[in-house]
Amino acid sequence: MVYKSVVRKALFRMHGGDAERVHETTLGLLAAVSPAAKLVRRKPAAERTVFGVRFPNPVGLAAGLDKNGRALPAWGALGFGFVEVGTVTRHPQPGNPKPRLFRLRDSEAIINRMGFNNDGAQELANRLDRLGPLSVPLGISLGKSKVTPVEEAVEDYRTSLRALYRHGDYFAINISSPNTPGLRGLQDRGALTELLSALNATAHELAGSKPRKPLLVKIAPDLTDEAIAELLDVCASHEVSGLIATNTTLSRDGLAPADQRLAHEAGGLSGKPLAARAREVVRFVSRETDGKLPIIGVGGIASADDAKRMLDAGASLLQLYTGFIYEGPGLVRRITRSLA
Secondary structure, eight states, X not given: OHIIIIIHHXXXXXXXXOHHHHHHHHHHHHHHHHHHHTTOOOOOSSOEEETTEEESSSEEXXXXXXXXXXXXXXXXXXXXXXXXXXXXXXXXXXXXXXXXEEEEGGGTEEEEOOOOOBSOHHHHHHHHHHHOOOSSOEEEEEXXXXXXXXXXXHHHHHHHHHHHTTTOSEEEEEOOOTTSTTGGGXXXXXXXXXXXXXXXXXXXHHHTTSOOOOEEEEEOTTSOHHXXXXXXXXXXXXXXXXXXXXXXXXXXXXXXXXXXXXXXXXXEEEEGGGHXXXXXXXXXXXXXXXXXXXXXXXXXXXXXXXXXXXXXXXXSEEEESHHHHHHOTHHHHHHHHHHO
């Protein structure tokens, strides 16, 4: 309650309401306290092993909040059971022109068109080298550099995987962001087959005599059931360890009247309006795979009840992004307590 009545109000007013500047300021503060956060150890709650990785609890931080891994120890101290950094690309890139991040307060939603702004795969690898082991599992989301033509995307992803393989507990193949031109086309059967075949081979090569680290595919909520079924068929043929469902949506359904003035802004929508569709996709994937393919459910989780409904739909793990911004760290604790 203190977060929503005091802290959130102050944050949302900071920098004249510029959402991205507030994000950077908050991330900078978390990065500053991260050395001390390394000393915090939380007890496992509802721990589980999914695709061969042990998670102290099933509530993770979604990619996008800490793209460059600046505040990694802080997230574990706040109660998250795992953290996903990125999306990171082979080449450093500034992302799309600003403004590119918009809060839709009445809808408890966000529209972003960040465009994979990040320091690049090698710089992230260097930062992780300096940081050392984390208290919770680390996922790394990989994407295509904007300067790389779509026909050269495979080598782009492979280069990032090689640079970061030793650091990740799993790798998310992001082919579903709406903010990089041509990226969603990689969800098509032919392009996805080529990409997964190459990444699977590269991961086995990097693993040597050890088991290959999990590769997951992150999909868009805007795909038809037929397209998702086709994608699942490709994933089954290339040893994909799990799915992340879902990315942001291009739909503007479910926005509150006060937020309609922002509906025209380009980019992906996240938050409460996405919740029902994200669960539908998770339920469909779980049914199509007989519950055998692990799913990380993400999209519109803003309460312990939302978390339970996502798990009931078939998710093995959860991720928070927009819900965390609107509800604060207490949301992580409420969900983990409800699952303990």
